[in-house]
Amino acid sequence: DAKTTQPNSMESNEEEPVHLPCNHSTISGTDYIHWYRQLPSQGPEYVIHGLTSNVNNRMASLAIAEDRKSSTLILHRATLRDAAVYYCILRDHPYSGTYKYIFGTGTRLKVLA
Amino acid sequence: DGGITQSPKYLFRKEGQNVTLSCEQNLNHDAMYWYRQDPGQGLRLIYYSQIVNDFQKGDIAEGYSVSREKKESFPLTVTSAQKNPTAFYLCASSGTEAFFGQGTRLTVV
Numbered sequence: 757d758a759k760t761t762q763p764n765s766m767e768s769n770e771e772e773p774v775h776l777p778c779n780h781s782t783i784s785g786t787d788y789i790h791w792y793r794q795l796p797s798q799g800p801e802y803v804i805h806g807l808t809s810n811v812n813n814r815m816a817s818l819a820i821a822e823d824r825k826s827s828t829l830i831l832h833r834a835t836l837r838d839a840a841v842y843y844c845i846l847r848d849h850p851y852s853g854t855y856k857y858i859f860g861t862g863t864r865l866k867v868l869a
Numbered sequence: 870d871g872g873i874t875q876s877p878k879y880l881f882r883k884e885g886q887n888v889t890l891s892c893e894q895n896l897n898h899d900a901m902y903w904y905r906q907d908p909g910q911g912l913r914l915i916y917y918s919q920i921v922n923d924f925q926k927g928d929i930a931e932g933y934s935v936s937r938e939k940k941e942s943f944p945l946t947v948t949s950a951q952k953n954p955t956a957f958y959l960c961a962s963s964g965t966e967a968f969f970g971q972g973t974r975l976t977v978v
Contacts (some may be wrong), residue, residue, distance in 0.1 A: 790967075797896075799873075799969030799970050799971055801963070802966045804883070805965075856902075856917060856927075857902065857914075860911055860912045860913045861910070862911055
């Protein structure tokens, strides 16, 4: 299973942008990059995913390096509710491959008021 | 609404007893998963199933068993062989993205 590397923790001020990095140097051509976040005592929730192009949705943006060996989750204006552990995961094509989601330790984001 | 339902939210078990955690989904997903999370740690994969009547061991399957008789249901049994069962257990299903339940917190007393 391809592995991801993330910083253990990051801090941000409220209403400022946050850039959460993820390295995945062993990514294969069919791996999608997924991001999930987990609030305390809750199950993880989906944030965003992409393959090659940058992606935007109502929660965040995902910037993918041209060589796909790294990516960055961007929260445009952090709020206190964004304080969570953010996981970067590689997932094979949805309709082929192993279907496994392998979680690392993630990045704990602290948002300062 | 579509989603994943885990029950119960809290569960207490005496040492030496088996206990079954329920997981139901109405998202029509083929793939379902069970994870274990210990305090301050990430999620570790116990078992996963890609289709009815088929399932595969994850990284920490010892002491656990599962069944997948229906597409909607993927129950997890924590057996007495699991030496340290106290943990937070999460069930998920996936299509293009994964959806997680709210978890079951199991405590051995």
